[in-house]
Amino acid sequence: ETGVTQTPRHLVMGMTNKKSLKCEQHLGHNAMYWYKQSAKKPLELMFVYNFKEQTENNSVPSRFSPECPNSSHLFLHLHTLQPEDSALYLCASSQGRETEKLLFGSGTQLSVL
């Protein structure tokens, strides 16, 4: 384990469902990230939080809604997703926003039917 824990590991949902992905770390890191990993594509940065404040939103559709209640927890709320949203969603953390070394969780494999 890397110290970044993601739950659930696998999720299957219909297009009308609402679900949430959870990420937590107790490493004292202040920056947390959501990435999307699709087959044969580069890792896509979705959101960045630094000290609980969202600092980046890379043109992500509104059907993805992040939440960062504190520096240790990060959520990604999902609603009315499309089949093309099926992917591995990775959470990462770093000491600070300017720190390049990312520590990734194992991801949530999402399938949208």
Add this chain to the structure above:
Amino acid sequence: GENVEQHPSTLSVQEGDSAVIKCTYSDSASNYFPWYKQELGKGPQLIIDIRSNVGEKKDQRIAVTLNKTAKHFSLHITETQPEDSAVYFCAAKGYSTLTFGKGTMLLVSP
């Protein structure tokens, strides 16, 4: 923005051989170049990184070289072992966030 190209997409070697993965980047302002290894069912893990003021860095069987003039950097793995089999990602960072390559699947056959 930054664009990172990674080659090859798949690399098969025999145990004990060397493996080389190459990446090019577009933004001359990029100054940090990490490499991540992703095993099946796990997230990417940082294995080595290099900054623009260094031309080469080595950690046991793994080395990374950087050519800033040509804007390319490479990962070298010597004496490959079956446990080196994984997907390897390069990335580059300048003023903004990390930009990743598409990954290289390395297969090491016993």
